[in-house]
Amino acid sequence: MKVEGVKLIREDGLRHDGRRPEDLRPIRMEVGVLSNADGSALVEFGRTRVLAAVYGPREPPQKFMLLPDRAILRVRYHMAPFSTSDRKSPAPSRREIELSKVIREALEPIVLTKQFPRTAIDVFIEVLQADGGTRTTGVTAASLALADAGIPMKALVGGVAVGKVEGVLVLDIDEVEDSMGEADMPVAGAPDLGLITLLQLNGVMTEEEFQKALDMAWDAIRRIVDMEKEVLRWKYNVGGDSK
Amino acid sequence: MSVTPFRLPVVASLRKEAIEELLARGLRIDGVRDPFTPRNVRVELGVVEKAEGSALVKLGNTQVMAGVKMDVGAPFRDTPDQGVLTVHAEFVPLASPLFEPGPPDENAIELARVVDRSLREVGAVDLGQLVIRPGDKVWVVWIDLYILDHDGNLFDASMLAAMAALLDARMPYYEEIETGDVIVDHGVKTEEKLPIRHRVVTVTVAKIGRNLAVDPNFEEESVSDVRLVYALDESGRIVGIQKSGEGALKREEVLRALEMAKRAAPVYFKALEEALTPAGPGASG
Amino acid sequence: MEQASEGRILVLPGDPLDPAVDAQPPYVYIDENGVKRAAVPGFVSRRGDRLVFIGLEGIYIPKPGDVVIGLVSGIGVTNWFIDINSPYTAVLNVQDFLGRPFNPATDDLSRYLDVGDYVKVKVLAFDRTRSPLVTVQGQGLGKIVEGKVVEISPARVPRVIGRKGSMLEVLTKETGCEVFAAVNGRVHVKCPNKELEAIVVLAVKTIEREAFTSGLTARIRKLIEEEMVVRGVKS
Numbered sequence: 001m002k003v004e005g006v007k008l009i010r011e012d013g014l015r016h017d018g019r020r021p022e023d024l025r026p027i028r029m030e031v032g033v034l035s036n037a038d039g040s041a042l043v044e045f046g047r048t049r050v051l052a053a054v055y056g057p058r059e060p061p062q063k064f065m066l067l068p069d070r071a072i073l074r075v076r077y078h079m080a081p082f083s084t085s086d087r088k089s090p091a092p093s094r095r096e097i098e099l100s101k102v103i104r105e106a107l108e109p110i111v112l113t114k115q116f117p118r119t120a121i122d123v124f125i126e127v128l129q130a131d132g133g134t135r136t137t138g139v140t141a142a143s144l145a146l147a148d149a150g151i152p153m154k155a156l157v158g159g160v161a162v163g164k165v166e167g168v169l170v171l172d173i174d175e176v177e178d179s180m181g182e183a184d185m186p187v188a189g190a191p192d193l194g195l196i197t198l199l200q201l202n203g204v205m206t207e208e209e210f211q212k213a214l215d216m217a218w219d220a221i222r223r224i225v226d227m228e229k230e231v232l233r234w235k236y237n238v239g240g241d242s243k
Numbered sequence: 244m245s246v247t248p249f250r251l252p253v254v255a256s257l258r259k260e261a262i263e264e265l266l267a268r269g270l271r272i273d274g275v276r277d278p279f280t281p282r283n284v285r286v287e288l289g290v291v292e293k294a295e296g297s298a299l300v301k302l303g304n305t306q307v308m309a310g311v312k313m314d315v316g317a318p319f320r321d322t323p324d325q326g327v328l329t330v331h332a333e334f335v336p337l338a339s340p341l342f343e344p345g346p347p348d349e350n351a352i353e354l355a356r357v358v359d360r361s362l363r364e365v366g367a368v369d370l371g372q373l374v375i376r377p378g379d380k381v382w383v384v385w386i387d388l389y390i391l392d393h394d395g396n397l398f399d400a401s402m403l404a405a406m407a408a409l410l411d412a413r414m415p416y417y418e419e420i421e422t423g424d425v426i427v428d429h430g431v432k433t434e435e436k437l438p439i440r441h442r443v444v445t446v447t448v449a450k451i452g453r454n455l456a457v458d459p460n461f462e463e464e465s466v467s468d469v470r471l472v473y474a475l476d477e478s479g480r481i482v483g484i485q486k487s488g489e490g491a492l493k494r495e496e497v498l499r500a501l502e503m504a505k506r507a508a509p510v511y512f513k514a515l516e517e518a519l520t521p522a523g524p525g526a527s528g
Numbered sequence: 529m530e531q532a533s534e535g536r537i538l539v540l541p542g543d544p545l546d547p548a549v550d551a552q553p554p555y556v557y558i559d560e561n562g563v564k565r566a567a568v569p570g571f572v573s574r575r576g577d578r579l580v581f582i583g584l585e586g587i588y589i590p591k592p593g594d595v596v597i598g599l600v601s602g603i604g605v606t607n608w609f610i611d612i613n614s615p616y617t618a619v620l621n622v623q624d625f626l627g628r629p630f631n632p633a634t635d636d637l638s639r640y641l642d643v644g645d646y647v648k649v650k651v652l653a654f655d656r657t658r659s660p661l662v663t664v665q666g667q668g669l670g671k672i673v674e675g676k677v678v679e680i681s682p683a684r685v686p687r688v689i690g691r692k693g694s695m696l697e698v699l700t701k702e703t704g705c706e707v708f709a710a711v712n713g714r715v716h717v718k719c720p721n722k723e724l725e726a727i728v729v730l731a732v733k734t735i736e737r738e739a740f741t742s743g744l745t746a747r748i749r750k751l752i753e754e755e756m757v758v759r760g761v762k763s
Contacts, residue, residue: 039585057587057615065249068657072247094352100245101349102486108247109468109491112567115554116587117656119615147541150585150683152554152567155542183364185484192542193559195491199471201484203364207501210481214494229540232569236538236584236740 008165008177015177017046021170024160024220029140029231031148039149043141045160046174047131052141054149057119071116075104077138079127099135106139106159106188106198112152121151132174133161139188139198144228148235157197158224159188162213164203169213171220185210187217191225245349247489252341252465259466263452273303273460279503281446281458281510286403286518288411295432296412298518300404303460304394306338309386309404311412311437315375315425316383326373326381330359332388332401339393353487354397355388358405361443361474361483368409369438380425382414384437395461398472398485402445403511407518412437443482444511445474446504450490455500457507471497473504477512536573536582539566546572551581554589571740584740586683588614588712590660594651595669597677597714598662600644603637606630610649610662613682613712618660620649625664646672648708648716675706675718678729680736682713687739688732695735698749699728702756707732727755 008016015021025046034040037053044050057071065072077099081090092100103125111121123145125138136159143157163173165181178184183203189196196218205213262272269277276282282303291297296311318325332355334342347355362368373382386408388401416431449459449467459467468490474483481501486492492500539545545556545564549572557567569584590596590612598610598618608625610618622630625640641647648669654660664670680688688709689696699707705719705728715732719725731748738744756762 059615059617065246067247067249070247072249074244074246076244094356097245097349098353098356101353104245104247105469105487105489108489112554112557113247116615147569148585150568150583150587150681152557153541154557154559154565154567156540189491190542192544192565193491194493196486196494196497197491199484199486199492199497201481202360203482204476205481207479207481207505210484210501211498214497218494232540233538236569 006176006180008180009168015165015170017174019170021168022216024172024223025174027224027227029144029227031144031231031235037145037149039145039147039151041141041144041148043137043144045133045137045172047129048133048137048174049127049129050134050137050141051126051128052138052145053124054122054142054145054151055124056121056149057116057151058122059118060120065120066118069117070113071111071119071121073104073108073111073113073121073123075100075107075123075125075142077103077125077127077135079130079134083127083130099138102198102200103135103138103142106157107142107146109195109197110143110154110157110190110193111146112154115152130175132176132178133172133186136160136186136188136198140224140228143225144231147228147232155190155192155195156225156228157188157190158221158228159186159198160217160220160224161186162217164205164209164213169209169216171216183213185213185217187214187221189218189221191218191222250341254462254465258462262463262466263454266451266454266456271456272462278454278456279506281399281507282460284403284511284514286407286514288407288518293429294408295415295429296408296410296437298404298407298411300400300407302396302400302403302458304392305396305400305460306390306392307397307400307404308389308391309401309408310389311408312385312387313412313415313427314383314385315380315417315427318374318378318381322370323378324374325370326368327383328359328363328368328370328386329383330355330362330386330388330405332358332390334390334393338390342390342393353485354401357398357445357472357474357483357485358386358388358402361402361445362405362409365441365443365476365480365482367406367439367441367443367476369440372438375419375425384409384412393461395464396447396458398445398447398470398487399458399511402443402474403515406443407515409437410439410442410515410519441476441482442512442515443474443476444508444515445472445483446507446511447472448500448503450492450496455496455503457503471500473501475504475508479505479508536571538569539572539581540569541565541567545581546579549579549581554587555581555583582686583683586681588612588682589656590614590616590618590651590654590712592651592653594711595666596649596651596662596712597672597708597710597716598647598649600641600647602643605632608637608641610647612649612660612662613679613714614660616654616656616660618649618651618662620647620662620664627665641671646677646714646716648672648710672716675716676725676729678715678717678732680713680715680732682711684736684739685709685711685713685715687744688715688735690745695745695748698745698752699731702749702752703728721761723759723761724756727752727759727761730755
């Protein structure tokens, strides 16, 4: 969606919503939000709001899908029809099919699937409101939902997108910055292990810009995973001092 | 829904060890190359006369054909002053025992979308020039990728085929008639080329064990954890990235892969250039 | 890692652990640099000279010898399929249940155990490659015919039992109920009357919800006493 006449970087160097280039949007995380799922989480980055649920490990409906030495992951990224300005058809789009794969491959390296041969672990991600960064918010929500479900994992993962607007690298882009900017680079990973598990670039960057964008994303992912840990601590009633 | 692949080829663990051990010593399972060098690559243009543009790419034993077809259609609502570019990939069942007939699966969709973005984001095709009547009639450019033989690294072969077919394409003859409609005669090609502003290639770097290698063949892909696809233009800018596969990468590996990609990209650009300027021994007409 | 009450430390997936922490997969794993890390949320606490890991979330994986409460979920030709609150559905063979040869022409399996019945079984064999095999041969095993079965997270079962059975004692002594907390997260409650049953079920649910708070045993004792007065089973 093109929005005409919006200045993405203002005269004072701030972004259209008043953030500095290296600022995240306000982030909210909550675990255990659904009663039926084995694990669940709701994560908001600004107006982007994503719900994730985990079921399993369980026997998949079709036995032919089983692997003898590990659990399979089944991941669906899906946008609610009302999540966008124009109604989105509920049928899976090519974009959603690709993102389901990319998100699955962001989770595969950290879920200890070898613990549960012949089972399936299902991760369902629903974008309730899309305002940029939905896939990385989805990875963050999935990480919390997996921990909430007690699925053994090597580490928590978090994600964020770095963009380039009017030549400036900006963290955690929203929809306006994504659609009018020159680049969108979603990154997800596990800071505890120093592993990048999702990396895409839609747009154009020089090598120097790419390195800087990667560092910006990585620094933010550390903060995001720290927030995940804080939320999980509260779940077990041993939160820090921030009441 | 995306599901962990459960019908993968079985690679003997001895073979896996052999591939990893060779790579640790800077050697490849297919013999004559090092970790930095793509397989032999050949680009052939104009392989399908009825298409506006076409190309066949052979990258080692991998073969991908690309066809460009053009038609007149309506622009997208949010880009009334731009032509339309669409990329599709077909994993044709004759190309591999792993391919099944049916609609494109997530791998085919991912491939098509990565090629699409790599062309689109940098403006490889000047879509602003493909407008007949703004908001009403524009050229729709279809790029169809046909995987004919799968011996690994479909990304690089497909990107190269798409780029070559675009460069090969000639606009079909068309005229506006009194009713305002546009008649296209696909049987008559003009001399007019597509407005190509940038040439783009992708270089795929696979992580196998603890080592990195460009242009993995099928066997190497089967034992690799993860692949990183860098799309680069002729000036060395990064115009797209895709991490693909179940593994993870460290920051140093991501940056090392980029250096390897930049080092290998000229091989693909050269193959493209050679196809466009048929000269010297062995060139036909 | 966060210091918590009672000298426990809360650890979350990815947190590095003291190599001395006594825990096995799936609760922990060793990364490629040899560092032991938590794989699920848990507490690390000191028990004597040992550091133990208490998983806060868990998935029940059958072990031979476990006595579990199963729910009959399907009937085959010569066996029942038993949901044991695990990723793996268990199999109970008909010969094992009947203790005699079996004739599919005359014996109707659903007459003995029907879909929806609870059954207390022991895990005979399981290796993650085939379905777990369970048996009813043993003291106290078989169909559960009275009382109520409460489902809780398998990770909370140790809390329902308490250290050296202290919580079980609180649940049973005053009420006169029998409580069996199976490792797979199913708690069988059998009471002299429905009021007492309701009280114990409430207490078990409270233990599950507040499992990792301090002073829980005392609070549960108080809860039971108050509820008994409120419901008129004790003045």
